[in-house]
Amino acid sequence: MQPDATIQHEPADADGLVVASLSGELDLDRADAVRDRLAEVATDPKCRYLRVDVAGLDFIDSYGLGALVSARNSAAAQGTTLTLAEPSPPVRKAIEVTGLGHVFGL
Numbered sequence: 001m002q003p004d005a006t007i008q009h010e011p012a013d014a015d016g017l018v019v020a021s022l023s024g025e026l027d028l029d030r031a032d033a034v035r036d037r038l039a040e041v042a043t044d045p046k047c048r049y050l051r052v053d054v055a056g057l058d059f060i061d062s063y064g065l066g067a068l069v070s071a072r073n074s075a076a077a078q079g080t081t082l083t084l085a086e087p088s089p090p091v092r093k094a095i096e097v098t099g100l101g102h103v104f105g106l
Helices: 028-042 062-077 089-098
Strands: 006-009 017-026 049-060 081-085
Touching: 006 028, 017 028, 017 062, 028 049, 028 062, 049 062, 049 089, 062 081, 062 089
Parallel strands: 017 049, 049 081
Antiparallel strands: 006 017
């Protein structure tokens, strides 16, 4: 059985920054839950910037990338900037292949 993508985050700091971390695998089975949770975090009125640390992701597929793009778009609709930080090698490769670096601030 593959490990699920786990999301952890802290409350917004004084500048409105929320740091969330993903670990495990982000694929078809977990994409919707991750998308929805990140979008929910972005709705916090204190959250102006959502930085998602993806160093702990061991695997990401096209559904996972789509979930991150969708979460980014939902955050933007709330006035929140979502960026990715510390991409693991599989995440970096997927982002490079798809040309999504500029979307996530990489």
